[in-house]
Amino acid sequence: MAGSHSDPLAHPEVRQGSAMRYIAGFVSTVVLMGAALIVTMRHDLPYQSFVELVGGLAALALFSQATLFYGLDISRAQIWKGVSLILTLPLFIITVGLTVWMFQSLNQRTMVMPTSAAAASQPTLLQ
Amino acid sequence: MQLQVPGPWSPLLGRLTLNAIPYENPILQVTFAVVALIGLVIVGLVLYHKKVGYLWREWLTTVDHKKIGVMYIIIGLVMLFRGFADGLLIRTQQVLANGPHAAGMLGAKHGFLPPFHFDQVYSAHGTIMILFAATPILTGFQNIVVPLQIGARDMAFPYMNAVSLWLTTAAAVLVMISLFVGDFSQAGWVGLIPLTELPYSPGVGVDYWMWAIQISSVGTTLNAINMIVTIVDMRAPGMSWFRMPVFSWTTLSTNIIGLTAFPVLGVALALLGADRYLGTHFFTAGMGGNLMLYTNLFWIWGHPEVYFLILPTFGVISEVIPAFSEKPIFGYVTMVAATFAIAGISWLVWLHHFFTMGAGPDINGFFSVATMLVGIPTGVKVFNWMFTLYRGRITYSVPMLWAMFGLFLLLVGGLTGMMLAIPAINYTVHDSVFVIAHFHCMVLMVVCAGFAGVTYWFPKLFGFKLDEGWGKAFFWTFAIGTVTVFSAMFALGFEGETRRLDWTFNTAWKPMLVVEEVGMVLYVISLVFFATMLVVSIRNRHKQRLAADPWGTSRTLEWLTPTPVPFYNYAVTPQVNTRDELAWRRKYGLENTKPDVYEDIHMPRNSGLPVILGALAGVWGFAMIWRIWWLAAISLVGIVLVVIIRSFDKNAGYHLQPAEVEAMERDLAIGAIMAEQSDRAHHHTHAEAH
Ligand code: HEM
Ligand SMILES: [Cu+2]
Numbered sequence: 001m002a003g004s005h006s007d008p009l010a011h012p013e014v015r016q017g018s019a020m021r022y023i024a025g026f027v028s029t030v031v032l033m034g035a036a037l038i039v040t041m042r043h044d045l046p047y048q049s050f051v052e053l054v055g056g057l058a059a060l061a062l063f064s065q066a067t068l069f070y071g072l073d074i075s076r077a078q079i080w081k082g083v084s085l086i087l088t089l090p091l092f093i094i095t096v097g098l099t100v101w102m103f104q105s106l107n108q109r110t111m112v113m114p115t116s117a118a119a120a121s122q123p124t125l126l127q
Numbered sequence: 128m129q130l131q132v133p134g135p136w137s138p139l140l141g142r143l144t145l146n147a148i149p150y151e152n153p154i155l156q157v158t159f160a161v162v163a164l165i166g167l168v169i170v171g172l173v174l175y176h177k178k179v180g181y182l183w184r185e186w187l188t189t190v191d192h193k194k195i196g197v198m199y200i201i202i203g204l205v206m207l208f209r210g211f212a213d214g215l216l217i218r219t220q221q222v223l224a225n226g227p228h229a230a231g232m233l234g235a236k237h238g239f240l241p242p243f244h245f246d247q248v249y250s251a252h253g254t255i256m257i258l259f260a261a262t263p264i265l266t267g268f269q270n271i272v273v274p275l276q277i278g279a280r281d282m283a284f285p286y287m288n289a290v291s292l293w294l295t296t297a298a299a300v301l302v303m304i305s306l307f308v309g310d311f312s313q314a315g316w317v318g319l320i321p322l323t324e325l326p327y328s329p330g331v332g333v334d335y336w337m338w339a340i341q342i343s344s345v346g347t348t349l350n351a352i353n354m355i356v357t358i359v360d361m362r363a364p365g366m367s368w369f370r371m372p373v374f375s376w377t378t379l380s381t382n383i384i385g386l387t388a389f390p391v392l393g394v395a396l397a398l399l400g401a402d403r404y405l406g407t408h409f410f411t412a413g414m415g416g417n418l419m420l421y422t423n424l425f426w427i428w429g430h431p432e433v434y435f436l437i438l439p440t441f442g443v444i445s446e447v448i449p450a451f452s453e454k455p456i457f458g459y460v461t462m463v464a465a466t467f468a469i470a471g472i473s474w475l476v477w478l479h480h481f482f483t484m485g486a487g488p489d490i491n492g493f494f495s496v497a498t499m500l501v502g503i504p505t506g507v508k509v510f511n512w513m514f515t516l517y518r519g520r521i522t523y524s525v526p527m528l529w530a531m532f533g534l535f536l537l538l539v540g541g542l543t544g545m546m547l548a549i550p551a552i553n554y555t556v557h558d559s560v561f562v563i564a565h566f567h568c569m570v571l572m573v574v575c576a577g578f579a580g581v582t583y584w585f586p587k588l589f590g591f592k593l594d595e596g597w598g599k600a601f602f603w604t605f606a607i608g609t610v611t612v613f614s615a616m617f618a619l620g621f622e623g624e625t626r627r628l629d630w631t632f633n634t635a636w637k638p639m640l641v642v643e644e645v646g647m648v649l650y651v652i653s654l655v656f657f658a659t660m661l662v663v664s665i666r667n668r669h670k671q672r673l674a675a676d677p678w679g680t681s682r683t684l685e686w687l688t689p690t691p692v693p694f695y696n697y698a699v700t701p702q703v704n705t706r707d708e709l710a711w712r713r714k715y716g717l718e719n720t721k722p723d724v725y726e727d728i729h730m731p732r733n734s735g736l737p738v739i740l741g742a743l744a745g746v747w748g749f750a751m752i753w754r755i756w757w758l759a760a761i762s763l764v765g766i767v768l769v770v771i772i773r774s775f776d777k778n779a780g781y782h783l784q785p786a787e788v789e790a791m792e793r794d795l796a797i798g799a800i801m802a803e804q805s806d807r808a809h810h811h812t813h814a815e816a817h
Contacts (some may be wrong), residue, residue: 043284078450079373079421088387089385091474094474095427095474098478099423099427101490102478102490103419103420103423103485105487105489105490106419106484106485106486106487106490108487109485109486109487110484110485127435
């Protein structure tokens with residue numbers, strides 16, 4: 001074991017990185033997230049396309065970070081990275097999924113409805 | 128885009144003015160005097176004994192996992208004391224301010240703490256106890272014990288380990304500074320929303336709370352990565368997964384929770400920060416914000432966080448009980464499985480903290496059932512401990528007493544947790560002190576594990592045991608104090624006392640409030656015993672001669688090293704043959720075998736950069752809190768520079784030669800026989816200075 005970790009540059013993960021990749025990752029991330037910020041602040045897209053656009057930009061940003069910073073690929077040498085990323089997926093599904101479910105129900109029951117007819121037909125907290 | 132903050136702001140000092148210093152408050156005057164005095168005494172002693180260089184070389188710049196762990200525990204104990212002082216203030220205020228006729232003093236209508244001050248006290252109490260006392264103490268044990276338990280020389284990333292420590296320290300210092308410069312949050316440890324938004328909390332209190340948590344949780348996250356990699360990658364030959372001691376297993380699972388949960392907190396607080404600093408509307412009550420979103424995010428972190436605390440606690444107890452029952456742990460494999468089951472389920476239950484929000488029966492039903500599922504693996508663990516005790520040769524030493532009282536608290540806390548998990552019950556007791564009593568049983572179990580761990584592993588590190596007699600006096604007063612305070616608190620919960628009251632309006636609560644205060648007196652006495660235990664033990668340290676395993680009945684690998692553990696841990700990396708390696712070697716008379724040949728040992732070099740990084744992070748936090756933009760910019764640039772400097776440092780470390788190692792090992796063995804601690808300590812530091 002001794003000596004194996006003395007030179008950080010000897011690690012395959014470290015060797016994989018390069019200045020070009022980091023710069024590309026940085027620039028692409030800033031551009032993609034900046035675009036999402038601008039779209040959000042302009043308030044001029046209809047709700048549906050706004051959500052799709054920002055979701056798409058987020059997915060792209062995630063992808064560029066995973067490949068350029070994190071060095072994710074499907075080679076055998078990188079298996080731990082792939083596995084650890086996949087292991088976090090269930091957590092994503094649990095937390096985001098249950099949150100969406102919860103808010104849907106919560107909004108129905110506690111938020112003021114846009115039309116009075118809808119409001120009348122919704123159960124209230126006390127029902 | 129800076130938000131207009133109420134009150135003065137200047138480019139040079141931000142929001143900081145002389146008014147920020149609460150010099151007219153007598154309680155804080157006394158506190159400041161005491162803190163300043165203690166500080167002066169410590170600085171004076173260091174200067175008098177000419178220990179500045181020693182402190183810098185051996186502690187502040189160290190990358191040794193044991194010393195880092197010790198420093199984590201010291202910080203945790205100091206903050207535990209601070210949090211206890213807050214608790215004492217809360218209890219005393221509530222008993223004094225009872226009923227409409229309660230007298231008032233020091234500017235309070237009833238009692239001695241006005242609401243403005245009282246609210247800060249309980250907010251600081253919760254934040255400190257969970258994030259700056261319990262977490263560092265447990266992290267300290269993991270740092271100290273896990274590398275030894277798995278037969279490693281150090282953590283996987285010794286330098287990053289030091290960075291984590293100093294970030295945590297910087298955050299703790301910020302919380303302490305808030306006592307004397309400005310004020311602390313009044314929105315509870317959970318950050319009640321929208322109270323934490325700028326219009327409702329225009330001062331710096333919430334900013335102190337928010338930035339302190341942000342900085343410390345970066346440290347915690349880095350430490351989680353470090354622990355996971357250490358356990359996956361650094362195990363000694365033969366230390367296969369299912370030979371790993373239970374404490375190491377719980378450390379692995381708890382840090383998986385830490386690594387996945389803390390980023391959620393970071394995001395929630397960053398969004399809150401955007402609201403407070405940039406004028407966004409993530410959690411505001413209007414303008415499209417949604418405050419439930421904050422509560423949801425907070426508890427997505429918050430519930431896993433409580434298991435982040437309890438799993439290592441279970442780990443400590445799983446080490447102490449077998450050692451003092453002289454039996455292997457019962458049901459090892461089920462123990463490991465239960466640990467991971469608990470960690471997994473802890474992600475599915477967060478909504479039980481806001482059943483009353485009104486998400487409806489389906490949702491509440493789902494989270495109720497999920498919460499109750501936790502009881503199954505927890506029950507498995509409790510029965511495993513029981514069967515370990517059953518027909519064991521039990522020694523009621525101090526660590527064992529703490530462990531057994533911990534089991535008792537787990538039972539009470541767990542069962543009341545099950546009650547709270549039933550929405551129908553929860554609607555009646557939510558936000559009452561019944562909840563407070565529930566979780567104090569749980570977090571006091573963490574404290575029990577803390578003291579069990581301190582007394583159990585102390586001799587391994589320092590070469591002498593803590594005094595048993597004073598230790599027992601400490602234990603019994605503390606345990607009886609705990610039972611007194613919290614049985615009364617359960618009763619008050621049923622009597623309808625809600626939490627966070629600065630004025631306990633109902634006179635019917637008086638008797639139980641008095642009982643609680645009596646319990647607090649016991650706690651204070653127990654502290655005196657604790658201090659006495661330390662003093663007496665340190666004074667008598669030369670009277671003991673300790674072998675590698677001072678208890679004589681320990682089972683796991685960490686007890687194989689000489690006592691106290693040399694800075695390189697193992698002279699030769701041990702070959703592990705079985706689970707409970709030391710017990711196995713003892714049985715076959717192999718525990719004292721010496722290696723035939725010594726090899727050279729590669730050690731990392733100390734570095735001053737982590738403590739500088741921590742200091743810069745602290746300055747940065749302070750600048751952000753007071754909105755001193757130039758200082759924030761400078762410290763941020765400083766942080767980036769330090770990271771760059773570090774990346775050019777190859778840090779090749781150095782090598783201990785086989786002859787040196789052999790000499791030191793011989794020295795340690797002789798030292799143990801002759802019990803010449805001071806002499807040995809001399810050789811020890813001498814060797815370390817290489
Ligand atoms: C048997 C397992 C447990 C169950 C079923 C359980 C259940 C609950 C429930 C339902 C609540 C919400 C009460 C309310 O606000 O109405 C709660 C609160 C709490 N629990 Fe537990 N719990 C368990 C174990 C733990 C553990 C192990 C810890 C910590 C070490 C813990 C710490 C807390 C804390 C800190 C709170 C209150 C947070 C706050 O509102 O300030 N619990 N528990
Ligand atoms: Cu919970």
